[in-house]
Amino acid sequence: MPVDPKAAIVLLKELRALTADEHGAQRLAWSPTWLNARAWFQTKLAELPVEHHLDAAGNSWTTLKGKSEQALILGSHLDSVPNGGWLDGCLGVLAAYAVLRRIAEQYNGKPPITVRLVDWADEEGARFGRSLFGSSAFAGTHSIAQDRVRTDASGATLEAALAACGVNIDAIGNAAIERANAAAYLELHIEQGPVLERMGLPLAAVLGTKGVERHAITFHGQEAHSGSTPMNARHDALAAAAKLALEIRPIAMRHPDAVCTMGSVKTYPGIVTAVVGRCEATLDQRDLDADVLATMYREAQQKSQQFAEEEHCTVEWSRIWNIAPEPFHPQLIAFCEEAIAETAGHSHRMPSGPLHDAAEVSRAGIPTAMMFVQSLHGISHNKIEDTREDHLELAIAAFDKLASKTIEWIRTH
């Protein structure tokens, strides 16, 4: 019996009806709605010959034991941002469910290798600002000291929110035991960008997740009266920031897939009658190639210094966060391309700008690949997030083929 993409889409709509309101999906990690989504998913698993448990970080594991303990892991996350879409995360979980079900049926409950489904806890980090929570605990890249003191907008701590869901923050590293026998990890996700739609393609093989350099940049000038300060006597912090906002574009565009974004600009005193004395900006730079990322970071720093001098200002940089690029496994990428070509006729390779749990799994040394399906208008983290249903069907069918190729590879490896 082949995989049933239409049934998976029915389940996605059922989950949407259960966990979205008029503003979108509300499956915020550690919330009652998220727990409700997980309980709903359990009712679907009950029909399969599987074992289920939560690990020490709250990740939800479903195991279909095979003849070999070597395991293929299929996964994604049920949690969403507030007012999120119906596909981000859930698509990967429900596609994995469809594949797991097909394998269980095909092999009469005993496939040649073990197949596991994981629903990672708190991929989004939307409430406490800590994304990839569960997968980083699995991978051993968790950060208990910083995470313990994280609070949400109401002042509640991450530690307390975890405890309310039965997770002891001091023990989350024990999730690493789930790495035993892991032979490969596969994840299907919506693209969350406009690339495939612009190319007219439904699916892509993901080359890896881009590394990120994220900085706060502050230009210091001199606040001055807008009426009494001649143009040539100004130390205009906004002018220096404006030059950098424009310069990061050629810095990015010298490389095929690189991106640089100034997402926030704040002006002080920020009133209509004063030259800007201080301007705070953020810069987010990403590329799959660590050397390209380092070059872009260095160029932006040099240009910011030049612009500060030109405008009689000074500039300070402060790192908000950074992460290295994580290239996926070449053989699994090749299988992903084959599966897409066999299903949709034409494949494409692209890096992922957004981070995904797959990056943490790959960082732990487990061969990993991801498949992207086209997002309409490139929009996600929004209730209008959507993908054509024929594309969703192609995606689940192709992901199923990728799983079969990977099982065969693990079996014979």
Next chain:
Amino acid sequence: MPVDPKAAIVLLKELRALTADEHGAQRLAWSPTWLNARAWFQTKLAELPVEHHLDAAGNSWTTLKGKSEQALILGSHLDSVPNGGWLDGCLGVLAAYAVLRRIAEQYNGKPPITVRLVDWADEEGARFGRSLFGSSAFAGTHSIAQDRVRTDASGATLEAALAACGVNIDAIGNAAIERANAAAYLELHIEQGPVLERMGLPLAAVLGTKGVERHAITFHGQEAHSGSTPMNARHDALAAAAKLALEIRPIAMRHPDAVCTMGSVKTYPGIVTAVVGRCEATLDQRDLDADVLATMYREAQQKSQQFAEEEHCTVEWSRIWNIAPEPFHPQLIAFCEEAIAETAGHSHRMPSGPLHDAAEVSRAGIPTAMMFVQSLHGISHNKIEDTREDHLELAIAAFDKLASKTIEWIRTH
């Protein structure tokens, strides 16, 4: 007996001791500290043969009757912004007091024409956002309907604050009766900018107050994920605004005294991981020439449209406020230059970027001139606002000469 600049400076320091705290001057209009400053000033007037009253808008008038009813008015304001300086406004009032005292003494209480001193009410508009309150009522350019509903940060209304000081908002237009017999108006003020300090000059004759075009400009793009949206697929509202922030500078610098300022930029959603979907900026444009002002406004609009198109955005303009330029009286400007040349050796002519009560008086058709004295570092509206004491003495001496020349002009006119 000549004017006594040193005595005026002693009074300025006395007023500072009375009305400033460690953060600066606190003579916010309609506040107890402001009323206290005015009461203190009354004790100084008691020594002179003058009549005193408050007009219907709370302006404080002190009259030294002369042989003719034709009146020279000397004025400025005792109110300050919160955490203000020791000279803005007060210098003009205390210099006028020194000149009035000199004239009273010289003519034994009966000068050839009437000389009046006015302390305008609420020049700064710091609490309710309505600057030039008293002088606009005098000039007939007041705006009761808008002003009635103004509130301060605590929600108190301007109407109630006025009433607590004995001013009925519906009657403020009656201040116009003070225009009777007004033959000229003179005001001494600190420059509040860096021009004279950069030129090494103590004093300047003011050509008039610049007109102002003040607008809110909103660029609408498309919020998008900073990691998944290729550079060439973005509708980056910040990029369009950054181009305009830089372009307003050549637009201003094509004209000798024009200024254009982008004082506030706000980004939405304004997070490090999103391309800016909406960017709100302010633009403040000023020049003494109405045609130049109109040209700069038109050019900024055209460029904003061009930049919006280049960045696949749209742009909206909304006028915050505007005011026409107000050139001062040519003969009085010439007297001002003569008085400065006779006192300090070298004069300079310059427009005022900041607005002053003098602009309202001039708008009412009364021949008007202003004199500027150098500000250290061009800084005002701040406790570090300062002017060299030798420059203050030169300023009061030159202002006294300007008053004498103007009295003679009125007498023989």
